[in-house]
Amino acid sequence: MKKKSSSKDFVWRRKHLLGLKGMSADELIHLFNTAEGFKEISQRSIKKAPALRGKVVGNLFFEDSTRTRTSFALAVSRLSADIVEFTAKASSLSKGETLRDTARNLEAMGIDMVVVRHKAGGAANLLSQCIDACVINAGDGYHEHPTQGLLDIFTIRELRQDIKGLKVAIVGDIAHSRVARSNIWALHTLGAEVFLVGPPTLMPSAVSQLPVTVCHDFDSIIGQMDVLNMLRVQFERIGSPVIPSLLEYSRLFALTEKRMEKAKSDVIVMHPGPMNRGLEIEGTVADGPNSTVLRQVSNGLAVRMAVLFLVNQASKLPADERIDS
Numbered sequence: 001m002k003k004k005s006s007s008k009d010f011v012w013r014r015k016h017l018l019g020l021k022g023m024s025a026d027e028l029i030h031l032f033n034t035a036e037g038f039k040e041i042s043q044r045s046i047k048k049a050p051a052l053r054g055k056v057v058g059n060l061f062f063e064d065s066t067r068t069r070t071s072f073a074l075a076v077s078r079l080s081a082d083i084v085e086f087t088a089k090a091s092s093l094s095k096g097e098t099l100r101d102t103a104r105n106l107e108a109m110g111i112d113m114v115v116v117r118h119k120a121g122g123a124a125n126l127l128s129q130c131i132d133a134c135v136i137n138a139g140d141g142y143h144e145h146p147t148q149g150l151l152d153i154f155t156i157r158e159l160r161q162d163i164k165g166l167k168v169a170i171v172g173d174i175a176h177s178r179v180a181r182s183n184i185w186a187l188h189t190l191g192a193e194v195f196l197v198g199p200p201t202l203m204p205s206a207v208s209q210l211p212v213t214v215c216h217d218f219d220s221i222i223g224q225m226d227v228l229n230m231l232r233v234q235f236e237r238i239g240s241p242v243i244p245s246l247l248e249y250s251r252l253f254a255l256t257e258k259r260m261e262k263a264k265s266d267v268i269v270m271h272p273g274p275m276n277r278g279l280e281i282e283g284t285v286a287d288g289p290n291s292t293v294l295r296q297v298s299n300g301l302a303v304r305m306a307v308l309f310l311v312n313q314a315s316k317l318p319a320d321e322r323i324d325s
């Protein structure tokens with residue numbers, strides 16, 4: 001995928017952003033080009049665009065979040081829309097109301113778009129079927145986290161121009177990672193070669209159905225990689241112990257300064273956050289010259305502005321010209 005190769009008259013048709021599986025290369029490129037425009041706005045002294053003036057966005061987070069939630073809130077405000085913040089703990093969900101009823105009530109108050117994070121895979125999809133508002137998936141269970149996948153690839157694209165042919169290792173707890181899944185689908189669509197690295201117990205059960213190469217020996221492949229995307233071990237999602245010892249895990253899979261000596265000198269080091277410094281990544285590597293951790297966060301804002309802008313555009317198309325799934 002070369003930068004800027006999508007046509008100017010490409011029409012974005014997706015009313016919802018539910019996942020990156022099935023999204024075409026043209027769609028991904030159009031989204032990245034749109035995000036580049038918004039990044040430029042973010043660098044001006046007046047950082048606002050009137051694109052969504054008068055629109056209302058609901059930020060529905062049923063799971064904890066720092067980056068994704070604030071990034072969406074800021075993206076909404078930069079596009080001049082209003083945001084309604086909603087957390088499960090402070091809502092009627094704790095009194096037994098269903099997700100669907102909660103969302104329909106919010107919609108009855110005039111919400112145009114819903115950003116949703118939920119512990120159940122498929123929650124965003126379900127919502128998109130029962131409300132008229134645009135739905136943006138901010139992470140559903142282990143399923144997908146499309147805006148994280150997009151911002152990761154947008155960041156790689158900024159540094160390398162062409163995704164095609166790059167070797168990308170996603171390292172760590174793949175089994176519980178929605179970030180990994182979104183990255184895998186879009187990287188594959190854009191022609192990258194994806195390697196999943198981690199212990200067998202942290203690989204997804206249906207890994208053979210994914211377009212990836214599985215590797216349990218990080219040291220044997222690190223030298224060939226262009227990108228290392230380090231994942232957190234998601235202890236809150238793990239029911240029974242899957243790692244016999246944290247020390248052992250770190251010894252085999254952590255990105256340490258020592259291990260970096262085996263990597264290409266310009267390797268891109270990524271992490272979606274939150275980082276467990278000292279477990280999956282050494283602090284000096286996370287803060288080191290190859291790390292794009294904070295660049296990812298900055299780019300997330302532009303990518304989310306692009307997503308909000310595009311789904312809103314699609315929602316105005318006649319039903320037979322839109323993609324509603």
Ligand code: NCD
Pocket residue numbers: 067068139145148178179231232234272273274
């Ligand atoms: C990720 C998530 O919530 O899926 N974080 C994020 O959104 N930046 C990854 C994680 O929690 O480890």
